[in-house]
Amino acid sequence: MRRPAFGSKLATIVAASLLGVVTARAASQLETMDREVSALYERSRDAIVRVHTQRQPVFPYGAALRVGTGFFIDNAGHLLTSATVVESADKCWIDWRGKQIPARVIGQDPLTSLAVLEVFTGEKVPFLKLGNSDDLKTGSMLVAIGFPFDQPSAPTVGFVQGFDIKCGPRTFITSHVRANCRLQPGQGGGPVFNPRGEVVGIAVAAHLDDQCYILPANAAGKVFRDVLKHGAPQYGWVGLSVTERRLSLLDTATSQWEVFIEQVYSNTPASFAGFHEQDVLIRVETNSVHRAADILNVMFRKCSGDKVILTVVRSGTTQDVHLVIGKRPAEETDLAARPALPPPPNIIPVSAP
Numbered sequence: 001m002r003r004p005a006f007g008s009k010l011a012t013i014v015a016a017s018l019l020g021v022v023t024a025r026a027a028s029q030l031e032t033m034d035r036e037v038s039a040l041y042e043r044s045r046d047a048i049v050r051v052h053t054q055r056q057p058v059f060p061y062g063a064a065l066r067v068g069t070g071f072f073i074d075n076a077g078h079l080l081t082s083a084t085v086v087e088s089a090d091k092c093w094i095d096w097r098g099k100q101i102p103a104r105v106i107g108q109d110p111l112t113s114l115a116v117l118e119v120f121t122g123e124k125v126p127f128l129k130l131g132n133s134d135d136l137k138t139g140s141m142l143v144a145i146g147f148p149f150d151q152p153s154a155p156t157v158g159f160v161q162g163f164d165i166k167c168g169p170r171t172f173i174t175s176h177v178r179a180n181c182r183l184q185p186g187q188g189g190g191p192v193f194n195p196r197g198e199v200v201g202i203a204v205a206a207h208l209d210d211q212c213y214i215l216p217a218n219a220a221g222k223v224f225r226d227v228l229k230h231g232a233p234q235y236g237w238v239g240l241s242v243t244e245r246r247l248s249l250l251d252t253a254t255s256q257w258e259v260f261i262e263q264v265y266s267n268t269p270a271s272f273a274g275f276h277e278q279d280v281l282i283r284v285e286t287n288s289v290h291r292a293a294d295i296l297n298v299m300f301r302k303c304s305g306d307k308v309i310l311t312v313v314r315s316g317t318t319q320d321v322h323l324v325i326g327k328r329p330a331e332e333t334d335l336a337a338r339p340a341l342p343p344p345p346n347i348i349p350v351s352a353p
Contacts, residue, residue: 036195037143037155037157040143040155040193040195040197041143041145041153041154041155043197044071044128044145044191044193044197045145045153046097046126047071047072047125047126047127047128048069048070048071048128048145048146048147048153048190048191049069049070049071049072049079049094049095049096050067050068050069050070050094050095050147050153050186051067051068051069051070051079051081051085051086051092051093051094051103051117051189052065052066052067052092052093052094052095052100053065053066053067053068053085053086053089053091053092054066054089054090054091054092055088055089055090056090066084066085066086066089067085067147067150067185067186068081068082068084068085068146068147068186068187068188068189068190069081069085069145069146069147069153069186069187069188069189069190069203070085070094070117070189070190071127071128071190071191071199072125072126072127072128073116073127073128073130073224074127075124075125075126075127076124077118077119077120077121077125078106078116078117078118078224078228079094079103079116079117079118079119080114080115080116080117080189080191080202080220080224081114081115081117081188081189081202082113082114082115082188082189082202082203082204083108083109083110083112083113083114083115084113084188084204085115085188085189086105086108086115086117087108087110089105092104092105092117094117094119096119096121096125101119101120101121102119103117103118103119104117104118104119105117106118106227106231107223107226107227107231107232107233109223109227109232109233111173111233111235112173112174112204112215112219112220112223112233113204113205113215114202114204114215114220114223114224115189116223116224116227116228128191128199129198129199130198130199130200130217130218130220130221131194131196131198131199131200131217132198132200132217132218133177133200133201133216133217133218133219134216134218135194135200136160136163136177136194136200136201136216137160138160138161138162138163139159139160140159140160140194141157141158141159141194141195142157142158142159142160142177142179142181142192142193142194142200142201142214143155143156143157143192143193143194143195144156144158144179144181144183144187144190144191144192144193144203144212144214145190145191145192145193146183146184146186146187146188146189146190146203147186147187147190148183148184148185148186148187149184149185149186150186151186153190156181156182156183156187157181158179158180158181158182158212159179159180160177160178160179161178161179161180161211162177162178163175163176163177163178163293164176164178164213165291165292165293165296165297167207167213173235173296173300174216174219174296174297174300175216175293175296175297176204176213176214176215176216177192177200177201177213177214177215177216178207178211178212178213178214179192179211179212179214180210180211181203181211181212181214182209182210182211182212183203183206183212187203188203188204188205189202189203189204190202190203191203192214198217199217200214200216200217201214201215201216201217201220202214202215202217202220218301219300222300222301234303234304235300235303235328236299236302236303236304236306236325236326236327236328237268237269237304237325237326237327237328237329238268238269238270238299238323238325238326239264239265239267239268239269239270239271239326240261240262240263240264240265240268240270240275241261241262241263242259242260242261242262242281242292242295242296243259243260243262243292244257244258244259244260244291244292245257245258245260256290257290257291258280259280259281259289259290259291259292259294259295260278260279260280260281261275261276261277261278261279261281261312262277263277264276264277268326269323269324269325269326270323272324273321273322273323273324274321275312275321275323276314278314279312279313279314279321280312280313280314281295281310281311281312282311282312282313282318283310283311284298284299284308284309284310284311285298285308285309285310299325302325303325304325304326304327304328305324305325306324306325307322307323307324307325308322308323308324308325309321309322309323310323
């Protein structure tokens with residue numbers, strides 16, 4: 001039966017009206033997002049600075065210069081930036097409010113690529129507060145702000161793509177946020193915000209053509225506190241290597257993994273605690289262990305002297321192992337920072353030479 005012409009016209013009018021409502025609602029949401037990003041940028045821009053460094057002249061090219069981004073972390077003049085910006089620098093300064101102000105590197109960490117600077121402005125400075133990066137999840141919106149090339153600071157909007165403990169042959173000391181914020185040279189060391197305007201990370205490296213890696217704010221906060229208190233990061237030492245294996249041969253969303261101890265080094269806290277090779281780790285303190293990152297992220301926050309209970313399965317029996325974290329030997333930090341584990345070609349520091 002043919003539908004009456006009036007009914008057909010009415011359906012068309014209703015559909016067009018609904019489409020108009022949906023289109024208008026989407027436009028309204030985009031306009032709201034536009035206003036919020038602009039407002040976040042305006043609120044934060046005065047606490048974000050361009051960082052310059054200079055190294056010894058390299059004949060015949062003259063002094064080596066490098067530029068990046070940093071931001072004030074408190075009103076006493078402390079700044080965070082990427083360690084690649086200040087690495088081997090003989091001279092460091094910032095651009096702020098139309099002035100060039102000398103900066104002093106008071107601590108840097110090659111394992112997280114984070115550096116802490118200090119400047120004396122003669123006044124209290126605006127600063128940015130660190131948020132809780134543990135709240136981030138895949139799909140979370142991010143806003144990165146930095147100084148691309150020799151241009152003024154600008155925001156870049158993106159979304160969390162994942163949380164990686166490895167990139168090619170490189171293993172991070174703690175999970176990094178992978179996001180599709182396309183960063184330009186000069187934006188390394190800049191803050192990354194959530195929609196609430198909290199700093200949830202620091203841009204430390206570009207990845208592929210349109211992604212970047214971000215050091216989570218909780219990790220950056222630990223390094224910052226360690227540098228202020230001790231002059232350097234305070235990482236614990238366990239003395240074992242862990243790895244993971246897939247229990248299912250099918251690569252599906254429901255694939256299960258197990259984390260096991262690959263090697264226990266002699267005369268280390270791990271050997272004194274009684275770990276065995278092939279122990280399967282199922283829990284660290286109250287946190288379940290599903291991937292190797294679950295272990296590394298908890299251990300990253302521990303310091304020498306901390307006591308940790310890990311639960312393992314050994315020969316079919318579940319048991320607790322009581323571990324006292326040791327102090328990381330200097331040679332271990334040096335080894336982790338050496339080019340023996342270089343970043344692969346598709347991951348590069350975001351600083352401008």
